[in-house]
Amino acid sequence: MAEEQDVKHEPLPIRRLQESLINRIAAGEIIHRPASALKELLENCLDAGATSIRVTVKDGGMKLLQIQDNGCGIRKADLPILAERFTTSKLSTFSDLSRIRTYGFRGEALASISHVARLSVVTKTKTETCAWRAHYLDGALVEPKPGQTAEPKPCAGNDGTTIVIEDLFYNTPTRLSALRSASDEYSRILDVITKYAVHNPKVAFSCKKVGSPSPDLTTPSSSEVKQAIRLLYGHSIAKDLLHATIEDKNKNKSRDEDDAETRESWTAEAHYTNANYQSKKMVFLLFINHRLVESSRMKRALEAAYSGVLPKGASPFIYLSLQINPRDVDVNVHPTKKEVHFLNEDEITNQISDSLQKSLASQSQSRVFEYQTLLTGGIAEHEQSTSKKRKGKERARDEEDVDDTAPPPNVSAPPKKTLSQYKVRTSLQDRTLDSMFPVVNPTHIDARPGSSSAKGKSMNASTSKLRDIQESECYLTSVKTLRQKAAKGKHKQLSEILENHTFVGIVDLDKCLSVIQHSTKLYLVNHGALAEELFYQLGLRQFGDFSRLKLQPPPPLRRLIEIAVEQEETISESRLTKPQIVDRIVETVLARREMLAEYFSFSITPTGLIESLPLLLRDYTPNLDKLPSFLMRLGPQVDWNSETECFESFLRELAYFYVPGPLCSSPATAAAVGTDEDAQEKAERWQIQHVVFPSARRYLAAPKTLLDRDVVQIASLPELYKVFERC
Template identity: 35%
Template sequence: MADQKSSLRLINKLDNDLVKKICAGEAIHRPLNVVKELIENSLDAGSTMITVTLKDGGLDQIQIQDNGCGINKEDLKIVCDRFTTSKLKSLDDFNSLSTFGFRGEALASIAVAAQVTIISKTADSICAYKAEYVDGHLKNSSAPIVPIAANDGTMIQVDNLFYNMPTRKAALSSENQEYNFVQDLIVRYSLIFSGKCGFIFKKYNENSHVVNTKSSATLFQNIDQIFGKKISSNLLSFDIENEKLEFKIHGYFTKQNISLKQFTFILAINSRLVECETLKKSIKDLYKEFLMTDGHPFVIIWIEINPKNIDVNIHPNKNEVCFLHDDEIISKIIEFIREKLENKLDNDMIKNTSSTNMDISFIRNQTNDKKPIDNENSAGTSKISTLKLKLSDAAKQTNSPSQTIDNYQKSSQTLPVDEKCEDVPVKEIETLPRPASKPKSSNPNRICRIDSTIQRIQSYLQQEVSELGPRRRRRIELTSLDKLMKDLSSTIDLNLVEMLNESIYVGCLDENFLLIQHELDLIMLNMPKLNRELFYQIYLMGFGNFDYFRFKQPLSIRTLLSTYFEVNAPDMDPDVSTATIETMVKTIVCKKEMLDDYFSIRINKDDATIESLPVMIAKYEPNYIYLPEFIHGLATNIDWNHEKECFGTLGQELAKFYSYAPSISNTNDAEFRVWSDLVETQIYPRYKKLLSPTNQLSDGAIYVIANVTELYKVFERC
């Protein structure tokens, strides 16, 4: 027993220097932590300009200079001691804490892990004072603090970080990686404190500044400078306030047509730069429903919470905080961002619409100016080159449009823009199927037969459609869907993306063609061709989450297929036709669960009828004359045996069906005005902000038909 007692270790109090090193290692992991702590000290001092300089990624030297209130001479004696702070006196102060620092450990930890020099001057001091610290103590005990010339504010220099902690130093990343960590941090601070504090970030002995923002610069100016115009000009905003739970939220996030290589998520709670993995993951998951594969958004959020509802003292680096009502706050943020993204169209999306009374006959006469868009991407430029094309080549596509473009007065019942742009099912689909134009045929008997068939289709489909209700949004992760996204992204033409994004609406020529303006070019768009790509991309991004509308009277699949064969194969043997139809009906009916679950196409197995179709764009209905063709495509053109091919071919069939232009009589101005309004408020804004056109659109989809300068010369003579 005596031997056992003698082998027991006695509990000893740790040496004070060892305690300091342990605490320093907990708070300071890398140069990033040093810079963060010193920047927050500068902000607490009321600085409006902070300069950060790194040497060898911060391992050799870190220098932070500000124009804040400075440190008093007497305070320099204890400023690097543990638990010395001017920001906290009692535990009750946490209930109203508005500063970044409060523990009094930052400088103490840095001074233990490195050699520190502080030069500081207060506004009421005739000179600045300099002090040097080693192992947390003043270096020169005989003359520890010396006067020196300097501007108001504080300069802190940190040399030889981790010189006394070789294991910690060896575990760090490369100098470039450490430098990038600090750069990312300063970018975040410069955005969070836009309009309050400017930041300069540079390498030692280099004149160029990696970050250089002014204290007077706005958030958009700083984003423009750091991330570029593409981000700053494509941001949506939201504001949330809840007086009962005592919080306010303000934020900006990129539209769904903007995709970054990395997720940029910046969060400030009571102006403190923090991390919130739950919120970050929720936003990241949300954007997966709207962005192409491998795409990421830019998001910056400020949350203001009553200080008594937040605990900032839960993390050594103060990178995380704990706050009350976090579930409600996060769900509100996600709800507001989702609402904006689902609307897809903010008020600014339609702010540049223009109209004109120009006679279309003038355009048809400009035979020398007809040019198609060249879709070849060129390095270092985003301008769209053009090639000459005779108007007669394109005239074959135009169906001799005779309408003029009118800026007609909208009725008082027209919905406001925000309501028009929502991708939610309308309470009642008012637009009824359009009358079809008569097919051409040299056989008079066939003309009569087809004429009768089309009238029967119209009679069969001419019925009200009612809302069945929205689907609950869900996240669908399928490898096959990711592959389809990647296939699509590899064919996107960035020149056309930019052209559509910067374009201005002019007006519809007819149900097939739309005029827009880009810079000085007047451009004609073949809407059915663009719509086919648009609806396919909407299909991929909204996969499994489409709202649906149903026919009040379900439509017989057999009748639709019979109609298809009467029009397209009138000479087929009736027995063969009947057998073929039954096989097709069986093919479609046996896939009813998948068609309903993923595509909102509801099939009644008992009587083989179709009950609903997906809502691809709010207030937009497909041309039902082509429903028999779509049903036939479901039965014959889908690869049901392979998942990727199945989803791809089915998406193409849906896109083709929804892309057909409505059948509008040349004499029915009212129908044309309804269609024009739908194009202006629903379809064109999606060309502009959602569609990522591919290089396949080079085939007769986009034409430059005139130059605004030349048009001005013509009208000037009138």
């Protein structure tokens, strides 16, 4: 046993680690996650004098992290050693550390990244005629593809530098598995960019995901700190911000004259919220000599300054920029430069804390309490300033001395009661008009192809989900013009009503009248006109990429047009006979057979059999009793001679065919249908409520023409209360 213990305690030999292992260990100290790599590169961009920085991210920065700036760029001669450790343009001697004024100085950022990711650089200086592209791995230049040289390659590019990091931590699976989700890592990236954007308001920042059409964060150049805070953190913080410039008070108070002359002063600029702003979590942005750092001691001191003006559990927003002589700051105490040490830290912290506390104490004598009377947004009309309630609100808002009425800071105020006339029904589970009457579940209605009652195999409201309809790609100028016309004609107020409405019920199915609610108002809507405009815009949206509604067996085109012509009374006034009219319409439609199939999925065989119709909504089947009339109208109502007018008039006729309408066109047909009429009517009501109105909420750009007589306000809850108050 003694011999075994001696073996166990025998000293192991000390070996020199391999260079690649040394570099990978050092990289792990500096690059913790995508956000830390981004922080290093942002600092390099700012050191290069960039005024515009663009960041592109994929999978939270783990697959791709690209940073593009318009700074001074990197010389081609410096590219071979760019990613080697301790290569920098910021230092030359050790004494330079005592007066460092830049973000980076050790030359470890790019080197560390190249050891844990695939790194490529595209850079161009103002004096060079082209940009240069270089690829790095483990700190050295590598060939981009097998068989090519590792030397930098000339390429097109703008002034500045673009750094691309791919497959971060691909060779350190433990670090990769320790990262959180892509969305969480992306949030950390946005947080880093937000903080630097606040401190550098003269620099334009933007950040977006790969494939996203618009950036998730963007700031303009040439702004101020307060404007940047308003843009990035919101108006609720910006409107309660206070500003203070704090200077060293003890510089000229030293007893020793020599010490007073040599003592370096400091200044601090602070933007902080007053007593009216309260948050659950403190937001503290600390920059020392323009470097984003953390200081738990300073954070606790500033929190204590708010303890007397904020209730328990509430926290402020503070942005603090501290300027200290570089000789008094040691920036090389943390691998990621996350923390710094500086002389007289306690004294500086106390002076800043005392200054903020005095400012807050003077501001807390006048506090503003805001409250909201409407639970949800809406288009609320402005009430007259002479109303008693408004006057009461203004008095409460303008009061300066609230010591007798306001609760103490550590006691939360009771919630404001919302009056009944301003309560808004927002739950779709509330009762509708139809729910007040017994309704049979319309899930077993005849869904045979070609049947006029075909409404789909299952129409249960709890299981039906509208599918997303993507806009098709179309390069025809005529279609683009029609789409722009529809978008330009959108009425903002009416569109907001339809996008946020609650369906109440169908008032009259034959007259196409329904009732919807928006905010505290009721509107009577002609759902037929609404559906016609909706289906027209859906036709434009899917131009050239329609789904097909197959007809089995395919009905003959001529026979359907003959049926419609026989029932048309105005044809007797024409100089042509009914057979001549049928021949002309059939000839016109068959001559455009290929165009109808290509653009609208409207398939007609050479022998005149209709195989399929364009399907505008997958969950909606039109009333096929209207098919003969639709085919007949294609002859005289569509302008086949002009491309734009042809597409517009055809889509209008197709939309008119899709409009919900009476299932039985005549009393004789209604009698023949018999007991199925009630089931068919319930099916149509179901489609209007669960398909037409939800689709209008998502896709309809409501035009102003609907306001003329198709959408009418019939009741307002506050106005009704005024009526009953008089009774």
